Amino acid sequence: QDGGVREAASGRRPGTGGGQRAAGTGAGSAGGGGGPAEGSAAEFLLRAGVTAMVREALLKVLEARPAEPVSFLAEYFERLVLAEAAAEPPGPPQRLARALWYVCLAHHSHRTAFDSNAGAAYEVLGCGGRRRAAGVDGRLYSELLRRICQRGAAPAEAAAELLRRVRCRDHEAVPFDVFRYGVLTCCVLLEFAAKAEALFAVLGAGDSADSRLCQAVLRALEDALGAGHGPRPGRYLEAGSRLGPDRLALAMDQALQERKLGSSMSREEFLRKATALFIAKVKPVE
Numbered sequence: 001q002d003g004g005v006r007e008a009a010s011g012r013r014p015g016t017g018g019g020q021r022a023a024g025t026g027a028g029s030a031g032g033g034g035g036p037a038e039g040s041a042a043e044f045l046l047r048a049g050v051t052a053m054v055r056e057a058l059l060k061v062l063e064a065r066p067a068e069p070v071s072f073l074a075e076y077f078e079r080l081v082l083a084e085a086a087a088e089p090p091g092p093p094q095r096l097a098r099a100l101w102y103v104c105l106a107h108h109s110h111r112t113a114f115d116s117n118a119g120a121a122y123e124v125l126g127c128g129g130r131r132r133a134a135g136v137d138g139r140l141y142s143e144l145l146r147r148i149c150q151r152g153a154a155p156a157e158a159a160a161e162l163l164r165r166v167r168c169r170d171h172e173a174v175p176f177d178v179f180r181y182g183v184l185t186c187c188v189l190l191e192f193a194a195k196a197e198a199l200f201a202v203l204g205a206g207d208s209a210d211s212r213l214c215q216a217v218l219r220a221l222e223d224a225l226g227a228g229h230g231p232r233p234g235r236y237l238e239a240g241s242r243l244g245p246d247r248l249a250l251a252m253d254q255a256l257q258e259r260k261l262g263s264s265m266s267r268e269e270f271l272r273k274a275t276a277l278f279i280a281k282v283k284p285v286e
Contacts (some may be wrong), residue, residue, distance in 0.1 A: 065110060079101070096138070096147065104119070148190070154190055160274035214265040221277060
């Protein structure tokens with residue numbers, strides 16, 4: 001039997017001797033048959049649909065390039081089983097959870113993977129049930145954006161203002177280009193806020209820093225956001241990344257040379273002002 005298992009695993013048909021050994025035991029003798037196995041391991045996997053399923057999963061991993069591929073695969077197969085077990089299209093909470101999972105799979109800088117995942121999220125939200133026409137409405141779109149904003153450290157005021165700029169009315173049908181723009185803008189806001197928080201950690205210790213340094217960095221950040229042209233939300237993050245250490249160091253040195261006594265600025269105030277600069281550059285959805 002061990003030899004037969006090894007032969008099956010290697011893709012070879014068991015020989016005559018192996019078939020005779022299997023014939024005397026197990027299910028083979030119960031059915032009265034004593035022939036060889038029905039096919040190789042590869043044939044079994046192909047017949048069961050496992051080969052195509054695993055291939056699709058691996059393509060998803062390569063497309064999304066997640067930080068933790070094993071966890072990604074585990075969640076992918078779990079959701080696949082749940083989707084196949086459902087007799088009816090899932091309700092709005094389930095569709096929102098799946099759509100959020102899709103848009104968070106790949107970083108927005110991986111444009112091809114991000115666009116593909118955004119398309120999958122759009123299809124998930126747009127699937128219709130018995131009493132609902134297919135398509136994404138403004139209510140589901142706005143709720144998805146709200147859930148995206150809750151995943152990061154962006155101030156609540158900034159997230160609320162951004163949602164006001166990119167939201168649609170509840171009854172409106174949301175086209176995919178608007179859907180993608182809103183999702184992308186929310187993802188960029190979260191990363192922008194994270195970078196601003198990391199920058200504040202360099203300016204001071206704890207929850208406060210010299211206001212002269214903070215104001216100098218905010219002015220430099222505003223200048224960077226004003227550079228360049230184009231409607232892409234990612235452009236603002238790319239512009240902020242062009243703030244080199246030399247430029248920031250010069251701005252902070254000039255601020256410290258001012259004779260007036262500097263007060264302190266809290267981390268929350270710095271984040272609020274920094275994200276407000278980003279929000280001011282976001283083009284509202286018409």
